[in-house]
Amino acid sequence: MWRDVVFVGVGGAIGTALRAGLTLAVGDGLGSALVPLINIVGAFLIGILFGWRSRMPASSRAQRAQLFLGTGVLGGFTTYSALAVEAAGPGLLWWGIGSVVLGTGAAWGGLLLGRGGRTQR
Template structure:
């Protein structure tokens, strides 16, 4: 059962992650242009993979679950922006960009899981 505490944790984490993404966008949008959204998404996917791998090694506890909700669903969910990628990829001429980002993001998440688990492969 989801508690109000969990919902607030996800909301606060999401606000922080979204603010971090917005800050990066303001700081680097001119320099990186359309490459920025895929970079943010791949970094976020890698970090989510690390979190998932670490979480797989931890015993189940309410505290660990709350940390996963705050950091994984909240912060990193707000940080990544696959919706912006979808909008950018809606143009047929740049659809390859979306596909490449999803493939690279999946590989980054897998690498993060491997690192987070502290062993070779899941």
């Protein structure tokens, strides 16, 4: 169990560092669109990962890869807490709602892609 916690923690640190680096590199150019973009891309990648994982045989190695990449790296990369804070601003509620809807659609599309286009396992 502790090994799994370490995988998630290390992955989360990597994902958070990736998001911070991206924010520093392009944050000024994209402004308030950056957080929803990060979340939508992250949701899409999580969908791909979970779709790909559904095609694999069950194993502790595959489960740890999912914990490291999905919960850790991509969980740290996405930042729905920052979205909630930004959406709380005046007139930005639509931005938060749109991001959640688009993120859900992106995750669904990624899941289909990860499954190889199959809707069921």
